[in-house]
Amino acid sequence: MKKCAILSMDCLDDFESYDTLIEAPLLALGWQTETVSWRSKNVDWNNYHAVIIRTPWDYQDDAPAFLRVLEQIEQSSAHLENNLNIVRWNIDKIYLQDLEKNGVTLVPTLWHQRLTDKQLTCDNITSYFAQLNCQQLIIKPRISANADNTFWLKENEIAVKLPAINSAFANRDYMVQPFMENIITEGEYSLFYFNGQYSHAILKTPKNDDFRVQEEHGGRLAAIAPEAKLVEQATQCLDAIAKQHQMPLYARVDLVRFGEQFALMEAELIEPSLYFNMDNQSAERFAQAFVTRMNRLSL
Template sequence: MEHRGEAQVPLVLLATSREWAGGEPGHAALDAALSAHGLASRWVVWDDLGVDWGTAEVVAVRSTWDYDGRLGEFLGWASGVGPALLNGAAVFRWNTDKRYLIDLQKAGLPIVPTVSADTVFDVRAAADGFGLAVVKPRVGAGGRGLEVVADGKVWLPKPGGHPGPWVVQPLVESIHHDGEISVFVIAGRPVSQVQKMPSRTDIRVNEQYGGTAHSMELTEKAASLAASAVATVVDLLGEEIVYGRVDMMRYQDRLVVSEVELTEPGLYLDVLPLNALPFAEVVAARAYPRTW
């Protein structure tokens, strides 16, 4: 705990990357919400060797959006943080490899059909089976390395592209007119929803590729699917999921899960600043020691 005069104030460390050293977009809302709960919080870069993670009552991974090129180092760091880390290293190890979607598919959750591909020939076979397909790095963040494949029979990685392994999925046509829906689930409860749209020249909804996001009313179907997705993860892993974001799309006339972001899910605080309130509440519940 940090000392402010005679008072001891629980410390929350919010892990980020060097590119986002000041915090994720809209972080001021989260900073204020944590302060309103009487918590001291700091944004710290996850690979900064000068950070003493053991001083924090809670460590929350937020904008560590550079982990995909250094996964072993990132998971090693997470393992070393210990029980103060929300969601935790075991969840991150599972969630940072997009093969987790196949686990969810086998568990009966509706997802975008996903095939894991270790070789170029695996990619070609899967993409040819889907027709118009999307190839993504199995470990990837921010839409980096995604390719749209029109003819799987002749596919090769682009020069300088991702060397694999990959996942292969059908291109979901609704992305062009419906975009992607994200539901934020905190302490097992869906709390809010955004719609993300790609630009006219890309299928990625990420801002750096021209994507946009806006808040929308939390719908019953989306909330139900998001809650089911998180509950399925809990059943599979036997781990507590404190917070996450469930991305979904409309495929063959129903909502299906496209991602379950449990490692470093952006809270879209610049679009939904009220997301800071339930997030701060769940952090505070873990930061203050129980006396009963």
């Protein structure tokens, strides 16, 4: 029996995780799983044949420390999925620029460095509205998860929210996007790929008077059969990722309707919820995709 560590965090009590659903199909294929927090000390990664990054949803609190742990795993005899190069590339959302260069349609974005010793002013943020030609903005960290430190902003709210924004981005690079109204009126689509193969799709909608689609923030989920254009653009994104790196074990491609097409919100390659609960066969597909990859490596 081979051993696989499922990389997680110290406590998942405030989160919805469905990774227990892959335990039985992996076991049936000869792989015993053990959940390990990325913050655990003195772990001998050589005791595992493989490590799958799954739910380290606090990594953004100390991204350098998280990457050091992944470096230790890659230096051991354990095989890491998704691999360190993909994580390093995907951990800062500026990776989206690489995908755009490969023809992927993005939500319009302004990229900014951390504030360090300066402060944003009302005029600075007013200029963001002008540059993006919108009435509502999203300002969020370039390294983030769970919608932490993400601001939904209208022009008449600038003065009230400015102190919190300056505090949030004093030591974080950040990005600015127009608020995509379709997230509220229609929702955000997530398509899941295992080893390059489409698995399933869901539509996520926020609760009333919110913009966050995560379950932890009251977001609602629905399994869907995606329209052809949606699959086409998600697959185009996956192909662009494969041009940058090898095909990842798993990818979640998040898109929102944008005129006559769809725009990429994010390509989640580090720790996305894969919503195995939304498709009865998805956990088995994931397990099979993982074992297929490991067999190619003779693990």
